[in-house]
Amino acid sequence: MPRSIVALVLGLTLSSPAALAGEVLQAKQVAAPPSVDGTAEALWDAVPGTMVKLAPVPAALVAINREKQSGKYAKNWGKDNYTSVAEVELKAVYTANEVFFLARWKDASKDDQHKPFKWEGDKKAGEYVNGEEREDRLAFQFPIHGEFSANMLSATERVVDVWQWKAARTNGAGLLHDKHHVYAKSEPKGKFSTHYTADGTPIYIVRANDGGVSPYKTNKVDPFTYQGDLVAQYLPIVPEQADAADVRARGRWQDGQWTVEAGRKLDTGHADTDAVFAPPRATKLAVAAFDHAGDHFHAVSGVVELTFE
DSSP: OOOOOBBOOSSSSOHHHHHHOOOOEEEESSOOOOOOOOOGGGGGSOOOOOOOBBOOOOOHHHHHHHHHHHHHHHHHOOOOOOOOOOEEEEEEEEOEEEEEEEEEEESOOOOOOOOOOEEEEEESSSSEEESSSSOOOOEEEEEEEEESSSSSSSSSOOOEEEEEEETTTTTTGGGEEEEEEEESSOOSSSSSSEEEEEEEEEEEEEEEGGGOOEEEEOOOOTTSSOOOOOHHHHHHHEOOOOOGOOOOOEEEEEEEEEEEEEEEEESSOOOHHHHHHHSSSEEEEEEEEEOOOTTTOOOOOOEEEEEEE
């Protein structure tokens, strides 16, 4: 499958900021909000867009992590199936109390399955195994605390708001996977992952679900009972926890292109886990992309300035 989608894996990560810096996205104020349905209605036609350039993970970062990683991440850093997305078009609008984003990018094929259960054997004597399919994804990153960076493996301590749209796991619920990531130079408490900056310094990453839950659950399938040749491993859900369902989103694929719309309150009331948008004050963002890929194989932007007219 051709490699083309926008998203993020361990967090928006690993581009060359010098090569991708300087882009500006201007949000236009509108009286009425757009419909968050993955279809770019007429409202968006009057909004200027920004073609945001993307780049793969720098070779130096791949090399140092291949050398130093251990455990489950060592195997992942050894792979080479990189996303080839070169750019994504972004647009933004806002109302008195909400902000909305439109993202469009080229993708020759629609990947809306993620590790589905595939039946091997005949219907009486067989079992389900994980399929190799990987979903297309789109993700944004916004600053909460600390020095913002599009490079996950920079040596800056910070907290960021991460939105991940997932074609298989979240799109059916009409939501994004709303998370916040904490980057630290010393080992934090609880669950975290360890990665390495270009000079070999460890950086510790906590990737927490807002509200403590994901907008999908694992499908409990008896692995030895035939229920169809292909069965979804993950089922989209709408969490009861408000902080986990802050960001509405919907994506549609048509004619070799994904269109994703996302929207949320300017201020959700969860300032520790969500970025606060306060027009006309400018802020920053970064965007990343995966096409049928996971881990560090995404393409990512530099820091984009988000302004409000």
